[in-house]
Amino acid sequence: MDKRYFLEASAVIVGTALLSRYINWGSEDMTTSNEKFEITKPEEEWQTILTPEQFRVLRKHGTERAHTSPLDKEYNPGTFLCAGCGQPLFTSDTKFNSGTGWPSFFKPIEGAIATTVDKSFFMSRTEVHCSRCGGHLGHVFNDGPAPTGERYCMNGVSLKFTPA
Template sequence: MEQSETPTGDEEWREKLSDDQYRVLREAGTERPFSGEYVDLFEDGTYRCGGCGSVLFSSEEKFQHGCGWPSFSDAEEGAVEFREDTSHGMNRVEVVCAECEGHLGHVFEDGPEPTGERYCINSAALEFDADAQ
């Protein structure tokens, strides 16, 4: 799948995305824990941004954390950017798509080695491409 054309305005984003995708990607919303379609998916493949189609994560980096959201130990090089997030009275590191700046989730320092990081990502922010057999 090729990277899709990125919308340029709010109206285009609303036309392209489902209500859940819009709430997560454009309004920095969060899914309820254990409600996303990729929480328990462990097939080989690639996870892309649900907004623009950029490759973000490999299934090789996905692991079971039990937090209620898909968890990855690392992102593809240059695919994501980090921002300080002080919402809800917490200090967290927000993860956004480097291409379209869509909110993906947050990164925490309680993941497996070698990175020690856990990218806690909303399923609504992702699209999954299974590896062809």
């Protein structure tokens, strides 16, 4: 392998890694089709009702920076709702401190979420969506606490908290 080939290949790999956050390729159903959900809106309408960051996360499958959401430290009794449509998703008694910098839960409210396979970032993960509007919430991992062993790692910007 000559030096030029090595440098070109390295540039492609580094560029792809840096840009993969913005490329939704290789995932099953990375676009949230309006045909599958109870609440459907054109993209332009979502942009008027959501903040730019909420739109980027909920509708474009973005991820907020770790440790930026005040909901990560919210442990009062109440319910966490979808910021897009208001559907109840998690109760405060299922929330735990995962140390990841994102609000984490070990169990959603029954029927509140849907999942798809996310193959971005050169890995395969289970992506979590609101079952009512299809908004991207985060991902679920199998390293959570008992009783489920699951960690629903959610973007705080995709949630709203309603105290009990």
